Amino acid sequence: MENGRAQFPFPYQPYDIQEQFMQALYKTLDQGKVGIFESPTGTGKSLSLICGALSWLTDHEEKSRQKTAALLHEGEASLSTSTAPSSAPSSSAEPDWITDFVHKKAERDLVSKLKEEELKRKKRAERLEMIRNNVQLKYAMKRKSCEDEEAFKLLQLSKEEETEAQGDQEDEELIIAEYESDDEFCGAEDDTDDELVEEHVNKIYYCSRTHSQLAQFVHEVQKSPFSKDISLVTLGSRQNLCINEEVRRLGSIQRINDCCMEMQKNKREKPHHKEGAKRKRGPAKPVCPYNKASALQQMRDSVLGTVHDIEQMLKLGRETHSCPYYATRLAVPPAQLVVLPYQMLLHEATRRAAGVQLKGQVVIIDEAHNLSDTLSSIHSAELTGAQLCRAHSQLTQYADRYKSRLKAKNLMYIKQILFVIEGLVRVLGGKVGQNPQSQTTQTGTELHSINNFLFKAQIDNINLFKVLQRYFEKSMISRKVSFTTVHDSSPPPAPLCTVSPADQQGSEAEKVLSASPMMQVEVFFMALTNSNTDGRVLAHRQGTSSVKFLLLNPAVHFAEVLKQCRAVIIAGGTMQPVSDFKQELLFSAGVGEERITEFSCGHVIPPENILPLVLCSGPSGQELDFTFQNRDSPRMMDETGRILSNICNVVPGGVVCFFPSYEYSRRIVSHWEASGALTRLANKKKIFQEPKKANQVEQVALASTSVTFSIEGINFSDDLGRCVVMVGMPYPNIKSPELQEKMSYLDKHLPHSGGRSPGQALIENLCMKAVNQSIGRAIRHRGDYSSIVMCDRRYSRPATLSKLPTWIKSRTSTHTTFGPAFAALRKVRSKYLVYFTFQLSYLFYFLCSAC
8 A cells, every 4th residue: 555554553443534644644654744624523543643653664664674674684795796707898997907996895884874773773772672671771871971061061160260259159159150252152162072972862752732631642652452553752841741849849941940950050060179278167068969860860771661751750750769850861862752831842942852853754743733823832922021120120239249259251241131121111101210219100002113112212223133042041030030139138239120000010920920020031032033024012101101022924933943843743623724823834934835735534423413503593583693793682592591591491410501702701690690590590490600721611510400601711521511602703802902913924924715815714713713722612422412503604604614624514504593493402402312312311300400
């Protein structure tokens, strides 16, 4: 079978659509293409990805071995033939002995190279086998030694000249090394000894949004036929993988990172004393007891030998007294399957720090329906006025404290950073070095191109590339300033910049971020080095003032992933509509149509297990038009209450109702409370409302006979979601400055098609993606069933219907009056009653309570 496979190992007899999925996936990987794969929740997408991708990886490795062996055999045969005396006269102008010598040398070189490649392959196979047998590996020790050395170089806080070393040892470590020449930061680092760098095997990188989704994927791998043969490692942040309780209790990820790296520095640091000098007494510096080479080596072997999820790795780390964070990074080169979060793969600096190498490898991005937004979010940055002032104060304290011991170049760059911070404060209407009374009273929001923003802040003459890529990175000024202010018990000087009272108060999240405001400044500076056309800067001067960088072109950061990888798979339960996805992320990144493949499959549920309805009017004949102008009318709200009441009369189990926004949900529920409609609903089913904070979602105790108002992040399987009601269409806020700028950017840079501008298409697609994600939560497995009621006449438009998933669109019926739709729901209810009667008898209680 060309570019395909006849059969795939699978833990059970796969569905037909799973067979089709794996065949399409295998061909896409074999041909090195970019694939967009859509498989609804409940169709076994994860297992299809696992078995299809790992089957290809196994075959690819075998083909590589066979090809190498064939070339080796051919080279040896050719060499043997060429050594025989030749009787044919040479047609070359060169003497025969020269021609023979050149040919023989080339053949020997070929054979030598092939033998070397075969030897490398055998050594790698032996190494992986040793790992599975939990043998102590010299490679693990070498890799750990190399990483320790790199970390030591990054964290080594430089010493000043001995004649100037008057302060204590801690102050010495915080002095920036002498900066002698701009050119010294341009050169490459010294080449690392090849023996210390372990070669990366062919591998697949799988990433998803949350750690719970990654854990679920790993559990699917454990159930697959590949569980005993595959070497898998799951990567995560220190916040997720640290087992040192003293560090974990610090809470914020920035504090955990700082403390961990400080402990590494303390571990590698060797005190240097002058002859005859008295050793300074002081408390011992803390080091991490879990960061030991032998323990990390042992844990790495165990991780690669057996498939572990994060919870299992944490347990293993505590048992072996070793750090899961560093052990997993040691396991990346020999691992065949690396599981990691979105941010770790899509952000270049994070990717590099984690040891992820994409060249020639396969990447699978799951739950990718919001990939464009994710990329934009990862590469955007925001600074509040309070953070700017704290950063300015910290850096000023640092410069004042060490000004007599810093070289001229260092002081020059510190002054440039302070100058840029002061420029950002001026843009926000604040003043530097003046009293609060002298602040401007100008308020509002402004959008700027990057160049215009730099000009307005009067920092366009500063070379941000030099400050960022050279000075920030090499001097590690942000970290040293943070250490200075955290450990300095002396009172800070009077603030050099002033902000509004709203900025001074801040939120809990703000307090966490402000732990290292200089690092936030560094991130924002980096964002400003994007191309002028790829981003915008939003200056907000009302309430809590802030400057925010908005990335408008996520393709610029995704292009490197697409360029380096052999193949990229973008998968999700609902990927529709994909037109803007292709335009914004693939075509804009230079990927041609010929390299893109698409696969979309239906659902495994029987057609009668889903009833999608478009409802154009309610029980009293009121037309359902939830446009912004009409949705707040009392008549529309009353009609919505009547619709829900009728649905609750006939639908057993839970009803999930989605509203266009939190604010509209609040207003309509308040109206129902005043009119008594909410009480009537509560008499039929229990009522739950979605909390605004995501971490409170799991605290909502749902019942199987309930009405749930717009809960995100919960899968409404079985009796929790027997009917999904979409009230109106969740269009984004068109007045949002960010969205308006995004639309303008797309209209300017993307081709127009279908009579609608790319900006208008973006609005439609954002709305329908939200709809598809909402209604897709009702069907979770093959035996599940649900009704879907879309309450708005606009759903009946052909262009809107075309954006629904195929398996829903093909079964959708439109009703201009309420009666036929209600009859359809009653008919389905009768089927549910029969279904329940032949299933578990205790479910009858829910049927009675639902009526």
